[in-house]
Amino acid sequence: MSKSTYTKGNQQKGLTPITSDWMHKIMKEPELVQALFATYGSPMNILNPNSFAKNCTVFKEVFQQHQVKAQLFYARKANKAKAFVKRALLENIGVDTASERELEQSLALGGDGDHLVLTSAIKTEKQIRMALQHQVPIIIDNHDECILINNLAQELDCQARVGFRLSGFSVDGEKLYSRFGFDIDEVEDYLMTQVGEDKKLSRFNVEGLHFHLDGYSTHQRSEALLQCIELIKRLKNKGFSFRFIDMGGGILINYLESKAEWLDFDARLKESLKGETSSVTFNNNGLGYWLEDGIIKGERKTYPYYNEINSGEFLTKILEYSDKDENTIASLLRNQNLEIRIEPGRSLVNQSGITMAKVVHRKQDAKGQWLVGLEMNMSQMMSSSADFMLDPYVMYADLNEDKADAVEVYFTGAYCLERDVLLKRKISLPKLPEINDVVVFVNTAGYMMHFFETQAHLFELATNLVYNEKSDSIRLSDFKKDAES
Numbered sequence: 001m002s003k004s005t006y007t008k009g010n011q012q013k014g015l016t017p018i019t020s021d022w023m024h025k026i027m028k029e030p031e032l033v034q035a036l037f038a039t040y041g042s043p044m045n046i047l048n049p050n051s052f053a054k055n056c057t058v059f060k061e062v063f064q065q066h067q068v069k070a071q072l073f074y075a076r077k078a079n080k081a082k083a084f085v086k087r088a089l090l091e092n093i094g095v096d097t098a099s100e101r102e103l104e105q106s107l108a109l110g111g112d113g114d115h116l117v118l119t120s121a122i123k124t125e126k127q128i129r130m131a132l133q134h135q136v137p138i139i140i141d142n143h144d145e146c147i148l149i150n151n152l153a154q155e156l157d158c159q160a161r162v163g164f165r166l167s168g169f170s171v172d173g174e175k176l177y178s179r180f181g182f183d184i185d186e187v188e189d190y191l192m193t194q195v196g197e198d199k200k201l202s203r204f205n206v207e208g209l210h211f212h213l214d215g216y217s218t219h220q221r222s223e224a225l226l227q228c229i230e231l232i233k234r235l236k237n238k239g240f241s242f243r244f245i246d247m248g249g250g251i252l253i254n255y256l257e258s259k260a261e262w263l264d265f266d267a268r269l270k271e272s273l274k275g276e277t278s279s280v281t282f283n284n285n286g287l288g289y290w291l292e293d294g295i296i297k298g299e300r301k302t303y304p305y306y307n308e309i310n311s312g313e314f315l316t317k318i319l320e321y322s323d324k325d326e327n328t329i330a331s332l333l334r335n336q337n338l339e340i341r342i343e344p345g346r347s348l349v350n351q352s353g354i355t356m357a358k359v360v361h362r363k364q365d366a367k368g369q370w371l372v373g374l375e376m377n378m379s380q381m382m383s384s385s386a387d388f389m390l391d392p393y394v395m396y397a398d399l400n401e402d403k404a405d406a407v408e409v410y411f412t413g414a415y416c417l418e419r420d421v422l423l424k425r426k427i428s429l430p431k432l433p434e435i436n437d438v439v440v441f442v443n444t445a446g447y448m449m450h451f452f453e454t455q456a457h458l459f460e461l462a463t464n465l466v467y468n469e470k471s472d473s474i475r476l477s478d479f480k481k482d483a484e485s
């Protein structure tokens with residue numbers, strides 16, 4: 001009997017992703033999915049703004065519980081779709097923009113000076129003018145930016161709403177390095193000597209302090225907040241009044257169902273590098289580990305996909321951290337009447353996107369490994385870390401498991417590079433996929449689908465479809481191109 005069905009890869013010894021009902025609802029509809037491919041080509045990204053909205057609510061509730069003034073700014077660098085920007089503004093949160101086009105588009109979508117912030121690493125004159133004209137706060141990184149912003153504000157005869165990005169916080173006796181921002185040890189002197197009506201930077205309304213830390217430590221973020229609060233207190237006595245501290249993004253999410261699977265994979269990866277078990281990754285890629293004189297060296301260079309403290313709890317841990325006098329950060333913020341801002345990217349688009357691609361060919365390489373070629377390329381689902389460690393799903397047009405032979409595969413992409421292998425982990429499947437079967441990578445909205453997207457070989461970019469989920473049924477008309485949604 002022929003049966004249309006979908007299944008997760010690696011039913012045993014996998015890394016089972018956390019998924020949402022809407023993803024399964026789509027995967028249960030092979031005809032609808034094939035119709036979408038017929039219209040939009042492969043690969044396709046499907047985006048669900050409702051999931052985004054739920055993530056907004058989680059953070060809002062944490063802030064409410066702690067009775068702190070707060071605002072979220074969605075870091076739209078995590079995903080280029082307009083749909084999330086629109087939804088952010090509908091949810092009455094802000095948008096963190098980091099380029100001229102991100103700013104321009106967010107303004108066109110209805111963002112204003114109270115709902116946008118400009119945090120670009122490189123700020124061109126055009127960007128700054130646009131921000132000044134719309135009174136969008138600019139987060140300043142360096143002295144040259146200060147001069148340019150002040151000159152342009154003078155020319156436009158306006159005040160510049162600015163925040164100062166800081167780095168160099170001391171945590172546990174070590175100074176945290178960053179290439180971004182002003183050194184916290186020097187900024188007080190800088191502000192005192194450079195900013196003010198009678199000083200070089202006369203056009204500045206300094207509204208806040210900002211930082212964004214590399215990595216995912218709540219402890220470092222709390223310590224950085226404490227140091228910002230102390231600095232603000234000192235500067236208050238010297239005539240500066242700050243409204244906010246923006247602690248950037250980096251709020252961890254949890255991608256995986258099982259801690260045991262996560263630990264088990266790590267152990268098996270090391271065993272396989274030692275040759276104690278068969279390889280679990282393409283060409284025995286160590287994902288950051290390597291074997292030297294029989295010993296595993298290095299560390300796994302992947303995102304920490306399994307996290308018990310994530311999302312709202314991650315934020316709670318930061319807000320409930322106490323200084324040496326047992327004052328929590330939340331209470332210090334309240335006492336100083338400061339607004340806390342965050343700029344989550346990945347954590348706001350958690351569970352809000354999937355990437356689907358069609359199988360084009362299957363082949364066995366000289367080692368006998370099965371390679372399943374997909375109509376997509378590595379830039380269309382690429383992690384900044386060593387691998388995207390979530391088991392994919394396969395939608396089979398026909399899966400009769402009684403007759404099927406289980407197989408282990410790697411998914412390969414369309415670039416001319418040996419390394420265009422979409423997942424480094426080996427994926428076991430109940431049956432070799434057929435041509436036109438569909439592979440689904442879940443939870444890809446955060447950085448995976450767009451951040452590294454390129455058009456080498458003149459490949460078209462993937463179509464981004466916004467899924468407007470309605471009741472139980474699902475129709476083609478529930479999917480609209482992002483540009484038209």
Ligand SMILES: Cc1ncc(COP(=O)(O)O)c(C=O)c1O
Nearest residue numbers: 075212249250251343344345346
């Ligand atoms: C200044 C700034 N804010 C926010 C973010 C978003 O970080 P995440 O997506 O980890 O929340 C980034 C990421 O690089 C950033 O550089």
